[in-house]
Amino acid sequence: MKVLLLEDVRGLGKKGEVCEVKDGYGQNFLIAKNKAKHATNEVINKYKAEVRKKEEQTALEIAEKKQLIKTIESLSVKISKKAGNNNALFGAITKDDIAENLKIEHKLEIDKKDIEIKNPIKTLGTHEVEIKLGHQISGKLKIEVLAQN
Structure with a gap:
């Protein structure tokens, strides 16, 4: 199963990465503890849009x-x-x-x-x-x- 990491997970990857994990680990640990979401196109696009929005806000704040x-x-x-x-x-x-x-x-x-x-x-x-x-x-x-x- 592919998951999008919502925070850094030791031994797996950093926040924002899409990783391939076993179904049980992904469903019972990562998704259950809100450390990841199931990596569908919709979830990935929504995450990228949020990242862009945060970057724009930071740029505006700096200006x-x-x-x-x-x-x-x-x-x-x-x-x-x-x-x-x-x-x-x-x-x-x-x-x-x-x-x-x-x-x-x-x-x-x-x-x-x-x-x-x-x-x-x-x-x-x-x-x-x-x-x-x-x-x-x-x-x-x-x-x-x-x-x-």
Whole structure:
């Protein structure tokens, strides 16, 4: 019997492959545990259509993220925080502060988990943080820290 694997099966094949197996193994184990489907033309064509649809969605998602990174790199975020007399901040600029500022000032929804601060921002001036959006798409965001009046 021919089956289309819905997930990787050790010793048999990888997800998406069509394999020839014994009837009992295919029916009683692979199909019963939803690891495979009986490989008819209809099932194979439906699986290929799903794979194409996922690839198109991923391509669209990547294009949107690249556009978002271009927008982010063109921005300069200004954050005001209380500071001492030697340009040192009382506390540090956090990922929450940056994400909230982007949301309020620029109407951009960026998850704080996507923001990477390499060195803590504890002084006034201009700093850069990295925004990582997945699919190996990242960019730099300029942050200008100002003294709060």
